[in-house]
Amino acid sequence: MPDTEITMETLEKYGVLSESATGWTKELRLVSWNGRTPRYDLREWAPGDRKCSRGITMTLKEIEELRELLVETELPEYEDADLGGQGYMDDEALPEMREGGAKKKAS
Numbered sequence: 001m002p003d004t005e006i007t008m009e010t011l012e013k014y015g016v017l018s019e020s021a022t023g024w025t026k027e028l029r030l031v032s033w034n035g036r037t038p039r040y041d042l043r044e045w046a047p048g049d050r051k052c053s054r055g056i057t058m059t060l061k062e063i064e065e066l067r068e069l070l071v072e073t074e075l076p077e078y079e080d081a082d083l084g085g086q087g088y089m090d091d092e093a094l095p096e097m098r099e100g101g102a103k104k105k106a107s
Contacts (some may be wrong), residue, residue: 008033010049023047033057 012030019025024044031041040063043055058066
C-alpha cells in the first residue's frame, strides 16, 4: 500500500491548554484534515507546528456535549506537580472513578 500524504489546514487556534518543557503545546484547534469538513481537534504540537501527536477530533455536537459534561461534572481535585503532567488522581478519587466515573449531579 503506497504512503498517502496527510494534509491539514488549521482554520482557528482556540488556545493552549499546557506546554511541556520541550516546547510542545496541547491545543484546541479547528482543523480540516485531508480537505474534509473541519473538526475540533485536541492534540500536542511541536514548536512551529512541524510535528503533531495523535489526538482526538470532535464534531460541533461532540464538543458541545463535552462542554456540557465539564460544566455539569464536579471533578475531583488532584495534584500532578511531581507526575510529569500525567494528572493521576489522588487515592480517594480513584475508587469512585473505577466504579463508573464521575457521577452527574441530580437536577
